[in-house]
Amino acid sequence: MGYHLKCVNCHKTYAPDHDRYTCDDCGDLKGTLEVVYDYSKLTLSREDFSPYEGLFQFTDLLPVGSNTSIDEAMGGTPLLEFEGLLGLDRVLIKHDGLGFSSSFKDRASIIAVNKALELGYDTVYCASTGNAASSLALASAHTPLKTVIFVPSTIPKGKLAQLLVAGAQVLPIKTTYDEVFDISLEIGRKKGWYCRNSAINPYLLEGKKTAAFEILVQNHYEVPDFVFVSVGDGTIVSALMKGFREFRDLGLVDAIPKVVGVQARGAATIQHVFEKGAPFEPAPEEVSTIADSISVGNPRDVVKACTYAQALGGTFISVSDEAILDSIHEMAASTGVFAEPAGAAAYAGLKTMVASGEIRPEHLVCVVVTGNGLKDIDAVKGQTPVEFYEVAQVYELMKGETE
Amino acid sequence: MGYHLKCVNCHKTYAPDHDRYTCDDCGDLKGTLEVVYDYSKLTLSREDFSPYEGLFQFTDLLPVGSNTSIDEAMGGTPLLEFEGLLGLDRVLIKHDGLGFSSSFKDRASIIAVNKALELGYDTVYCASTGNAASSLALASAHTPLKTVIFVPSTIPKGKLAQLLVAGAQVLPIKTTYDEVFDISLEIGRKKGWYCRNSAINPYLLEGKKTAAFEILVQNHYEVPDFVFVSVGDGTIVSALMKGFREFRDLGLVDAIPKVVGVQARGAATIQHVFEKGAPFEPAPEEVSTIADSISVGNPRDVVKACTYAQALGGTFISVSDEAILDSIHEMAASTGVFAEPAGAAAYAGLKTMVASGEIRPEHLVCVVVTGNGLKDIDAVKGQTPVEFYEVAQVYELMKGETE
Numbered sequence: 001m002g003y004h005l006k007c008v009n010c011h012k013t014y015a016p017d018h019d020r021y022t023c024d025d026c027g028d029l030k031g032t033l034e035v036v037y038d039y040s041k042l043t044l045s046r047e048d049f050s051p052y053e054g055l056f057q058f059t060d061l062l063p064v065g066s067n068t069s070i071d072e073a074m075g076g077t078p079l080l081e082f083e084g085l086l087g088l089d090r091v092l093i094k095h096d097g098l099g100f101s102s103s104f105k106d107r108a109s110i111i112a113v114n115k116a117l118e119l120g121y122d123t124v125y126c127a128s129t130g131n132a133a134s135s136l137a138l139a140s141a142h143t144p145l146k147t148v149i150f151v152p153s154t155i156p157k158g159k160l161a162q163l164l165v166a167g168a169q170v171l172p173i174k175t176t177y178d179e180v181f182d183i184s185l186e187i188g189r190k191k192g193w194y195c196r197n198s199a200i201n202p203y204l205l206e207g208k209k210t211a212a213f214e215i216l217v218q219n220h221y222e223v224p225d226f227v228f229v230s231v232g233d234g235t236i237v238s239a240l241m242k243g244f245r246e247f248r249d250l251g252l253v254d255a256i257p258k259v260v261g262v263q264a265r266g267a268a269t270i271q272h273v274f275e276k277g278a279p280f281e282p283a284p285e286e287v288s289t290i291a292d293s294i295s296v297g298n299p300r301d302v303v304k305a306c307t308y309a310q311a312l313g314g315t316f317i318s319v320s321d322e323a324i325l326d327s328i329h330e331m332a333a334s335t336g337v338f339a340e341p342a343g344a345a346a347y348a349g350l351k352t353m354v355a356s357g358e359i360r361p362e363h364l365v366c367v368v369v370t371g372n373g374l375k376d377i378d379a380v381k382g383q384t385p386v387e388f389y390e391v392a393q394v395y396e397l398m399k400g401e402t403e
Numbered sequence: 404m405g406y407h408l409k410c411v412n413c414h415k416t417y418a419p420d421h422d423r424y425t426c427d428d429c430g431d432l433k434g435t436l437e438v439v440y441d442y443s444k445l446t447l448s449r450e451d452f453s454p455y456e457g458l459f460q461f462t463d464l465l466p467v468g469s470n471t472s473i474d475e476a477m478g479g480t481p482l483l484e485f486e487g488l489l490g491l492d493r494v495l496i497k498h499d500g501l502g503f504s505s506s507f508k509d510r511a512s513i514i515a516v517n518k519a520l521e522l523g524y525d526t527v528y529c530a531s532t533g534n535a536a537s538s539l540a541l542a543s544a545h546t547p548l549k550t551v552i553f554v555p556s557t558i559p560k561g562k563l564a565q566l567l568v569a570g571a572q573v574l575p576i577k578t579t580y581d582e583v584f585d586i587s588l589e590i591g592r593k594k595g596w597y598c599r600n601s602a603i604n605p606y607l608l609e610g611k612k613t614a615a616f617e618i619l620v621q622n623h624y625e626v627p628d629f630v631f632v633s634v635g636d637g638t639i640v641s642a643l644m645k646g647f648r649e650f651r652d653l654g655l656v657d658a659i660p661k662v663v664g665v666q667a668r669g670a671a672t673i674q675h676v677f678e679k680g681a682p683f684e685p686a687p688e689e690v691s692t693i694a695d696s697i698s699v700g701n702p703r704d705v706v707k708a709c710t711y712a713q714a715l716g717g718t719f720i721s722v723s724d725e726a727i728l729d730s731i732h733e734m735a736a737s738t739g740v741f742a743e744p745a746g747a748a749a750y751a752g753l754k755t756m757v758a759s760g761e762i763r764p765e766h767l768v769c770v771v772v773t774g775n776g777l778k779d780i781d782a783v784k785g786q787t788p789v790e791f792y793e794v795a796q797v798y799e800l801m802k803g804e805t806e
Contacts, residue, residue: 052455073481138739153791161780167736333570336541374777377564388556
């Protein structure tokens with residue numbers, strides 16, 4: 001499928017090229033690129049797609065083909081529907097905690113792995129708060145690619161365990177994610193490695209947008225009114241908006257959901273930039289939140305995220321760490337979906353807008369869960385103290401209860 | 404679909420009944436029951452099934468229908484194919500670590516939840532080393548069912564976290580799984596709760612057998628020569644054998660794979676019983692292994708497992724804890740599949756039989772991964788020490804490496 005690249009800031013276009021990541025004029029932070037397909041040559045119909053077939057069924061709207069043994073494990077995560085949740089008629093949950101590496105980031109990593117193989121690279125690298133890293137390490141494990149991972153040393157244990165077993169070269173650095181990102185770019189570029197940083201490499205968003213396609217296909221093309229998703233660098237929220245837009249522009253649906261990017265209150269940089277209004281200027285902040293995946297002070301895709309949101313009716317809100325932790329428990333106990341903190345942030349965002357009355361019972365809402373709770377069990381441990389029983393105690397307890 | 408129950412030991416038959424779990428004559432341990440459908444009334448063809456549609460596409464061969472909001476997240480896990488792994492032409496991996504609660508046990512829990520709802524129970528309970536418990540707790544979370552969980556206090560942290568967030572009543576008891584099982588049965592029966600213990604409740608195996616169906620459908624009905632799976636109580640291995648047998652008996656395939664049940668060397672009770680030969684007599688042992696999911700000294704489904712294996716060409720082997728731990732790393736690094744210890748035991752079993760020459764390169768082999776490595780990260784931690792770097796150290800390290 002033919003495509004070219006377009007700067008999200010100045011709209012300058014570029015031909016696809018091995019080493020082309022961002023706009024020459026606008027730079028890495030403002031000049032992220034968008035992949036633009038030759039849409040007029042595409043004729044797609046609803047019958048071309050099936051609910052659980054996975055990410056590579058959308059090859060016509062992807063910048064790379066399927067070449068690896070694990071491609072068919074990518075995407076196709078369940079879309080669950082619950083009635084009466086939070087007083088709403090219907091709530092959908094897109095459970096990407098059930099992806100190959102148990103996070104949404106697989107959708108981008110598999111694009112990077114296939115692209116790196118296609119282009120003949122021998123090494124792929126990324127900076128990550130954890131999920132992109134563990135996803136890349138596991139997705140590349142069976143290939144000849146060498147994988148180098150830059151993460152902050154605060155990475156949760158589950159994500160670190162995934163990295164270690166996958167056999168990647170792991171560099172946990174004693175600094176913030178934002179500095180880790182800069183270090184990775186500097187070293188990766190010098191070495192000539194392939195970059196799996198979603199906010200820099202325009203192809204990765206293309207993998208992420210398939211979650212939007214799947215939500216529409218799995219929901220039988222009924223368009224949700226609102227879609228909630230947590231926001232770190234800003235790429236996932238941009239990806240969902242682009243995916244919804246493409247399906248609308250291709251005539252597969254006739255509307256676009258309002259995408260709500262949910263940030264932690266202590267790391268709400270994109271919300272602040274968005275609320276200041278266009279022209280959107282990156283404005284890094286010092287941040288702090290228990291939701292490691294979205295603990296980002298210098299979000300690299302802020303311009304794209306805000307630009308898309310402005311054009312497509314998206315918005316940004318933030319929620320407290322306490323609300324996030326409560327949501328992990330509340331969502332699991334009411335739906336069985338166990339999310340990591342960033343995943344539960346989306347649910348906390350929904351709760352906020354239900355409480356404010358912006359979401360009404362008849363709205364069809366979709367919550368995107370971006371990571372499995374097993375990745376960061378320390379986030380739940382303290383909340384629910386557990387007692388260990390002697391055998392006799394159990395009998396006593398059970399006796400006392402109903403007899 | 405019509406069905407009746409048949410004792411696996413004396414072949415006495417029973418009509419399905421609310422409180423019917425085992426054979427009156429043979430007792431709980433020897434008299435487990437098999438669900439027998441009215442196969443002659445079934446006409447199924449290959450076109451009736453699709454590769455990723457999930458467990459409830461097999462409703463004609465299940466003892467319960469689909470009634471809950473999460474049913475469509477059950478089953479349909481990926482079947483991956485790798486060339487050249489361990490020197491074999493083709494190895495399939497059925498990755499049930501990507502199930503709803505990240506383990507194979509979802510296939511049984513969803514049957515229990517639907518059955519309990521259908522029969523009007525208000526409480527469901529189980530004894531579990533961890534996965535059945537966390538699976539049941541998450542699968543029942545969105546229903547009105549109360550869930551009571553009996554587990555040994557040694558349950559790995561990830562599984563415990565899943566239980567706690569799901570809001571189940573959790574009773575971690577300071578004793579072995581085998582005693583926990585007895586305690587749960589005694590209390591559960593007295594209370595009149597619905598029993599989700601696979602080895603007692605004959606319907607649960609029916610959910611588990613869908614993994615066999617899926618392996619055949621996803622592999623386009625090419626029958627593997629060998630299927631490796633870890634063994635705890637013996638129900639999963641029995642379930643796979645029954646599933647393969649049913650598809651053969653229904654004419655959907657013309658052969659049955661040799662199912663190899665893999666135990667930990669320190670908990671190889673079923674292997675010992677099987678090797679003694681028929682008539683198979685339960686012979687409980689003291690056991691010890693790091694693979695918590697298969698640390699079972701009094702396997703409740705031993706008679707069924709051995710009977711099926713004898714009839715259908717199955718067998719049992721055991722592997723050391725060291726081989727299991729090594730296999731976690733080796734499998735992840737060569738396939739990207741991160742398994743918990745019991746899941747990796749199946750891979751260790753394959754390695755053993757490759758080394759012995761029983762498996763040859765041209766054999767088509769399938770390894771069933773029954774649980775996600777994220778459930779028990781302590782099992783990998785010690786193996787790969789990790790260093791945390793200062794920023795300057797990273798630059799130094801990277802400089803030294805290739806420039």
